[in-house]
Amino acid sequence: MTSVDEPARPNGRIRDAARTRAEILDVATQEFARAGYDGARVDEIAARTRTTKRMIYYYFGGKEQLFTAVLERAYGVIRQAEQELDVEHLDPVAAIRRLAEVTFDHHEQHPDFIRLVSIENIHGAEHIAASEELGTIGSPALEVTGRILAAGRKSGLFTADVDAVDLHALISSFCFFRVANRHTFGALFGRDLVAADQREHYRRMLGDMVIAYLTADRTED
Amino acid sequence: MTSVDEPARPNGRIRDAARTRAEILDVATQEFARAGYDGARVDEIAARTRTTKRMIYYYFGGKEQLFTAVLERAYGVIRQAEQELDVEHLDPVAAIRRLAEVTFDHHEQHPDFIRLVSIENIHGAEHIAASEELGTIGSPALEVTGRILAAGRKSGLFTADVDAVDLHALISSFCFFRVANRHTFGALFGRDLVAADQREHYRRMLGDMVIAYLTADRTED
Amino acid sequence: MTSVDEPARPNGRIRDAARTRAEILDVATQEFARAGYDGARVDEIAARTRTTKRMIYYYFGGKEQLFTAVLERAYGVIRQAEQELDVEHLDPVAAIRRLAEVTFDHHEQHPDFIRLVSIENIHGAEHIAASEELGTIGSPALEVTGRILAAGRKSGLFTADVDAVDLHALISSFCFFRVANRHTFGALFGRDLVAADQREHYRRMLGDMVIAYLTADRTED
Amino acid sequence: MTSVDEPARPNGRIRDAARTRAEILDVATQEFARAGYDGARVDEIAARTRTTKRMIYYYFGGKEQLFTAVLERAYGVIRQAEQELDVEHLDPVAAIRRLAEVTFDHHEQHPDFIRLVSIENIHGAEHIAASEELGTIGSPALEVTGRILAAGRKSGLFTADVDAVDLHALISSFCFFRVANRHTFGALFGRDLVAADQREHYRRMLGDMVIAYLTADRTED
DNA sequence: GATGAATGAGTCTTCATTCAT
């Protein structure tokens, strides 16, 4: 099977190892996202993998480290996406709206990631704290946001007293809540926040909200 | 306290039962909020109570039902608070801002509740679905919001295309995110969203955002 | 309700007690027969009664004694039925066949009793041993059987070397097995020994067997 | 023993696993037979084994499946014995008598099996139903019986209207009852059906009964 | 006599983890 899928390499072993690692991470991501950290079962993860449970310990050391690795990879995907942001050629208003929409779309497309973040917060972000990689990950989006904000403020368009981190929180709040809390919100208020036919509505709502906030007339203050 | 709350009764046991039940719920709330549904230990809950583990099963039936009871009580507290809302005597703009601030404060004051809601969402809101009480709980806040919105729109102040449920989601998003995701947000961006000295900043930010959104000049659309 | 069902009595209490006792025994009989001694639940028995679990302990002392009481009543019913046997006016052959048929019918009509006896055997008949009543219960059927056997042997019709106890065992074997082992027998051999349309077949088979055995030509021996 | 039964293997573990499994089954058979399904304790079974309770779950999955495995092995032993039946070289009368005697002896020698069957009947044969193996086990004895019956009927010796299954029930009834109900029978009637000095008596009684039944003069019918 | 509340001691089961090869 190896001979067909991949060219012969001096060290085919390493490739297999990487693939096995990736497969474990895929399954573990799903399982942790599905059931939470404590609800996830190492047995179940192993069973859905082509390797054995022993390999999980071999590659990752334990459940805790496996979850950390899952988080690291999940955040890596985001950072990757953020690095591909291409909004700075737009005027500040359009750029911010675009930024909000990209964030909106990204949350919608990665519900498992949202769940992992919720789970990690339940656990006080201890795995992020334990991860060397995640502590120094930085945020391309934050830098972009900062530059747009500066431009908008310089041109007088943006009047709000926020920095990039605050604005990031404001945008993320709505995107995150909509996906993360959809179950309780739906159960309590009878509205599905992620219904496909409402996506455009909420997407515009987010953009409108951010722009309105940033550009509001503050002469009265 | 006993002497005031309850008249002398031949059988004090009934009150003891209610008190024991309440004590179990208190501890269980903390334990579930601390560790998540699967992470919480029935043994631990029992150990921190003056009764035994056996009583938890006697009163609630099982871990699942105990969690449901915890949720029911937590949502009950909110509903209670919402019923005491007194904002309709204000003009629409002030009323909405006040509503947002009350929501903001409530979230800040009840981090355990926030955590329970996160946990319940990880589990697909299955306990809410299983609860007769929670399915029909309604939302006083939603009704108030609806009336203010109508008034504001009637007077021409509010121009945004949202109903009460959407607005509730918008306000809750920010309040919820700030508390629920503070750990990962802090770990990744180095900012504590619930730092005391930033409370006013974020509270105003929320109010500004909501008002700006609702009252934005939409003649151009 | 009492006033309607029963006439006023000086000591209505005692009647109620007897009725409650009987009701508990009814339910306990079903529950023990259904699930075995260890499988039966005192809680379940109490729940299906109009009284509470506490009453079971009040009246019977405990699960063990309750089971013993159930057995005592069940054997009492049999003894009662046996005392109404009226076969001695028949000729020995007809009398034995009738006796076998009555035994056959009784087993068929009291599957719960059969199950209780199976259960008691699993437990080494320890409850019978513990019961004063059951140790001295005697067996009207055995006496009748003995007299018929004697008559049959005296007249030269019966040639078999058996006493009443052996014959009772022979007859009971078939009747008991057919009811008690119907589940495994049916599952393994695909035949329902208690199917209604086979009842006559097996009833005759039993009678034929007993008569053939008792009257077989033994001149060759 | 090891040196004879098994060739040297690089990995002795597999054999150990089989041995451990067998040891658990041995102990479980005794414990289930002794106390019934619900009365048996997984802890007790484990304690009497060289392994731990954990292994029972590892090998069998649970108490229910362990009991099923115990039944499967017990029935397997019988099927094995039945396959070694060697009676078809005898004339029909001698063959049937021999068959009855073998059945009689087998029941006497396997009281634990009798108890397991009683227990399984209390539980409605649900474990047999759940077992793929037991549903399709067949019965060598039944086939042998069928052939002898046919031969005897062809030669005019056997006149009774029974098929192999009925005859099997008839023979088993007596053998089963004698062992299964010995406790209640002994307690109530003061006779030990399995007393050693009565074995020959009952063995002959069984044979006489079956032969008398099969060969009875039925010209009068 | 009668009863709702309470409970100590177990009961089955599962979990993440490691060992021997």
Place this chain on the structure above:
DNA sequence: CATGAATGAAGACTCATTCAT
């Protein structure tokens, strides 16, 4: 590197029984 077998510790849950009134 890889792996099937094994496991100590703890998990949720249940049971017959008794207490206080």
